[in-house]
Amino acid sequence: MEKFTKLTGVAAPMPLVNIDTDMIIPKQFLKTIKRSGLGANLFDEMRFTLDGQEIPDFVLNQPAYRRAEIIVAGDNFGCGSSREHAPWALLDFGIRAVIATSFADIFYNNCFKNGILPIVLPEDVVAIMMEDAQRGENARITVDLTDQTVTTSDGQSFPFEVDAFKKHCMMNGLDDIGLTMEKAANIDTYEAKAATARPWV
Template sequence: MQKFTQLHAVPAPLDLANVDTDMVISAQYMKGLTRTGMGQHLFKLLRYTADGRERGDFILNHPICRKAQILIADRNFGCGSSREHAVWALTDYGFRCIIAPSFGDIFSNNARKNGLLLIRLPTATCDHLREFAGQSQYAPMTVDLIAQTIHLSSGEIIDFQIDDVDRHNLVHGLDDIARTLRHADALEAFEARA
């Protein structure tokens, strides 16, 4: 898993509440077992018309936001069915961080396991961040996981808190397998005794 310490990137404001995992990636695109290639299907029904043309009013079709790595969402992002593919689609597209007032529980667990930083902030703060992103012409912002701060181009600094264990794992790039492999010697010794 890629380490996450600090990210300086373009934010994309998504002013939609209750974005479920089917909106993130439709079930028809979940046939693959690898994480690569999923990004092309991210928000497909929102990004494209039925005949495949880009929707000009969708934020990820904005020229600057095509390379966004920070998504500023609204409440209950990632609700709905259990879909690790939703996290795979977001990370394959290039997102490293999602900021929202709340997240679906299963989505949160999948994000944690795949190195996607989720930051929970009050609704008013998320509204402010989405508005500021548009007003600043999507100027890059900096998410500092070590300091647990978000730095805006205006100089404003917003503090956030995440679970200490999640923070440690993200900073050190430790997924479930990597954490287990840190105990390889003890596991081998146990197997030898069995």
């Protein structure tokens, strides 16, 4: 998993509430267990017509936001089914952080496990971020995980809370496998002792 410390990038404004996981990655794209390739179908039913043509009004189809790395959204982002494909699709598209007033619990935790930073901010602050994001690609938002701040393009800075353990994992690029591999030496020692004590196993 890629480390996350500080990110300055284009933020796509999505002033919607209850953006669910089926909107993020529709069910017909859940057949794969690969994490790559899903970005092409991120928000598929909002981005494309039935015959595969881009819908020009959708934010991620607009030139200013095609390379967005941050999403600013409304309440209850990631609700619905608990599909891990949702953060996979966001990450594959290039999204590294989502700012909202609240998140669905399972989606929130899945984000951390996949290298996406979900940031909860008060409604009035999200409104400021949304307005800043609507300025387009020249208005770049900075997310600083070290200092736990989000800063608008004109320098307004706001703090956010994050669990210390999740912060450690994000800053060190540790998913569940990475956390296990940190204990590799201890695991090897245990396995060697177990093989000696129980050679028949």
